Amino acid sequence: MREVLAESKVSLLRFRFLSFGRRIGKSLQVKNLSKVTGAAIESVKINAIRPELRGNRLKWVKRRRLGSSLLALGANAFFFLVGARIHLWIRLKKWQSWEVACFRLLYGRAHLAVPEGRRTVCVDEIPGKSLDDYADQGILTTREIEAAGRELSRAHGLWCEELHGYWSHGDPHLDNIIYDSRTDRARLIDFEVIHSKSLSALERHADDLFVFLQHLMGLTTREQWIPFALAFISAYDRPMVTEKLRERLNMTNNWGAAIWWNLRTDYLLRTEIIERVGALNRALKPRRCLCA
Numbered sequence: 001m002r003e004v005l006a007e008s009k010v011s012l013l014r015f016r017f018l019s020f021g022r023r024i025g026k027s028l029q030v031k032n033l034s035k036v037t038g039a040a041i042e043s044v045k046i047n048a049i050r051p052e053l054r055g056n057r058l059k060w061v062k063r064r065r066l067g068s069s070l071l072a073l074g075a076n077a078f079f080f081l082v083g084a085r086i087h088l089w090i091r092l093k094k095w096q097s098w099e100v101a102c103f104r105l106l107y108g109r110a111h112l113a114v115p116e117g118r119r120t121v122c123v124d125e126i127p128g129k130s131l132d133d134y135a136d137q138g139i140l141t142t143r144e145i146e147a148a149g150r151e152l153s154r155a156h157g158l159w160c161e162e163l164h165g166y167w168s169h170g171d172p173h174l175d176n177i178i179y180d181s182r183t184d185r186a187r188l189i190d191f192e193v194i195h196s197k198s199l200s201a202l203e204r205h206a207d208d209l210f211v212f213l214q215h216l217m218g219l220t221t222r223e224q225w226i227p228f229a230l231a232f233i234s235a236y237d238r239p240m241v242t243e244k245l246r247e248r249l250n251m252t253n254n255w256g257a258a259i260w261w262n263l264r265t266d267y268l269l270r271t272e273i274i275e276r277v278g279a280l281n282r283a284l285k286p287r288r289c290l291c292a
């Protein structure tokens with residue numbers, strides 16, 4: 001009961017924030033408010049990341065910039081406003097240990113991450129290139145997408161103490177998935193955000209699928225969209241999560257959700273998003289058994 005009350009207070013607070021935001025939007029007469037907000041959010045980088053040769057091994061050194069905790073606070077407020085149930089770690093130590101723990105959970109000793117000093121994490125190079133690079137070069141196929149589906153499903157089967165349940169990523173867009181063509185294996189990187197612990201594992205897992213599909217939608221042509229989306233869902237192969245995902249596949253008319261869709265789909269036209277969401281919904285509808 002207390003949880004239901006807390007949840008409705010949160011919704012009310014978010015509603016007030018959003019109405020306030022809409023009023024500001026109207027009074028500023030910013031036509032493309034979502035694009036402006038999105039661009040502002042994207043331009044705020046809380047980390048600096050670069051590859052470095054250490055001995056004979058290539059490492060990726062990720063460092064939280066000065067003032068990053070303040071930026072993380074701002075980003076969390078934004079997530080709250082748009083109804084995204086994720087947050088960035090504010091405390092540097094928590095962030096470092098989450099990145100390290102996720103690497104250890106997902107890859108054991110095969111790929112390590114270690115904290116360095118107060119604001120840096122140093123991670124082993126993951127072989128391959130990101131799915132976003134594949135899409136940029138026009139060479140993304142169902143092979144890479146299926147590998148991503150399999151890997152996300154494997155990762156969702158790992159138990160995580162911090163989440164008191166099965167692990168989830170929180171931000172598995174295509175830049176955060178590296179595909180190795182030699183072994184036909186995809187791997188997740190970038191454990192910067194974490195899902196809200198109040199969500200069930202099923203909700204968190206459906207949200208991960210949702211994030212991946214939103215980005216995929218933004219990167220594919222109309223013809224590619226349905227075969228690619230279905231290839232991902234079928235390789236992921238967890239019907240209960242797919243069912244939960246279907247509940248998320250709707251286009252609500254609120255300002256926060258519209259900004260989030262814009263950002264997540266790389267500013268695909270709203271009419272196009274609606275069309276593609278509808279097409280996916282139809283493709284996922286359980287087919288009636290025609291047998292006698």
Ligand SMILES: Nc1ncnc2c1ncn2[C@@H]1O[C@H](COP(=O)(O)OP(=O)(O)O)[C@@H](O)[C@H]1O
Nearest residue numbers: 047049060123124125126130175176189190192
């Ligand atoms: N361990 C790694 N192996 C290979 N590439 C990496 C690795 N870590 C980061 N990168 C590259 O750097 C990019 C940004 O790193 P990421 O951890 O996703 O940080 P950000 O928070 O800036 O998105 C990735 O999209 C990827 O191209």
Ligand SMILES: [Mg+2]
Nearest residue numbers: 175176189190
């Ligand atoms: Mg990233």
